[in-house]
Amino acid sequence: MAADAAWTTSAVEKPRGEPPAVTLRSVRTGTHAGYDRTVFEFDGPRLPGYHLGYVKTPVQQCGSGDDVTLPGQAALEVRFTLARAHDDQGQATVAQRTLKPALPTVLALERLCDFEGEVTWALGTARRAPFRVLELSNPTRLVLDVQHQGGGQ
Numbered sequence: 001m002a003a004d005a006a007w008t009t010s011a012v013e014k015p016r017g018e019p020p021a022v023t024l025r026s027v028r029t030g031t032h033a034g035y036d037r038t039v040f041e042f043d044g045p046r047l048p049g050y051h052l053g054y055v056k057t058p059v060q061q062c063g064s065g066d067d068v069t070l071p072g073q074a075a076l077e078v079r080f081t082l083a084r085a086h087d088d089q090g091q092a093t094v095a096q097r098t099l100k101p102a103l104p105t106v107l108a109l110e111r112l113c114d115f116e117g118e119v120t121w122a123l124g125t126a127r128r129a130p131f132r133v134l135e136l137s138n139p140t141r142l143v144l145d146v147q148h149q150g151g152g153q
Contacts, residue, residue, distance in 0.1 A: 007130035007147060011053030017082060021117050022048040022140075024085040027094050027109065029101040035145040036106040038123065040078070042140045048083035048119075050142060052076065052133060059122045062113035070124025071107040076131065078121045078144060085114040104148045105129050 023043040030037050042048070055077045058067040085094050092114070099109040105126050113120035125146055134143040 005132055005134060007132050009054065009128055009130050011051065012131075012133045013051045013053075014047075014049060015081070016047070016049035018046070019082060021082045021084045022046060022080075023087070023093055024080070024083060024119055025093055025139075027096075027099065027121065029099065029103060029106055029109070031103045032145075034150075035147050036101075036103040038078075038106060038109065038144045038146075040080070040121075040142045040144075042083070042142075045137070045140060047135055047140055047142055049081040050133075051079045051081075052131070052144065054128055055122070059110070059112060062115050062118070062120065068110050068112065068122065070110060070122060072124040072126045074125045074128040076123040076125055076144075076146065077112075078123070078142075079113075080119040080142075082117050083119040084117065085111065085119045105146045 026041045028039050055075050057075045058069045059075050086092050097111045106123050108124040110122050112122055129147045131146045
């Protein structure tokens with residue numbers, strides 16, 4: 001069930017507003033023929049709202065406003081609303097704030113925010129590459145594919 005299976009460099013947004021916040025359980029990456037894939041997995045049967053798009057660099061940590069410099073020529077921001085990346089005791093549900101998979105296009109990921117119902121990650125990419133967004137279930141996942149140089153599928 002694809003939210004938008006077409007490749008784009010424009011922002012992709014799907015607002016949702018049903019409380020309670022959905023908990024992010026894992027973030028993982030991998031490379032495939034023609035694209036790199038990042039998977040955000042959530043508890044329960046539904047995804048939070050989301051907004052994905054390229055943003056100016058450097059990106060900023062929420063709260064502190066500190067600059068975060070990511071490798072590559074572009075930053076692709078993934079913002080989830082009515083989401084959280086911590087449990088009821090305040091412990092992070094995704095232990096790593098920074099991932100450095102060194103894939104052909106996705107060079108690094110950094111968690112920028114987990115505050116007041118917003119969870120934001122930024123991907124440092126080799127260039128401003130076309131991407132697509134897929135919604136998958138069992139388990140509940142938002143999948144972000146970013147094309148390699150020369151195109152995807």
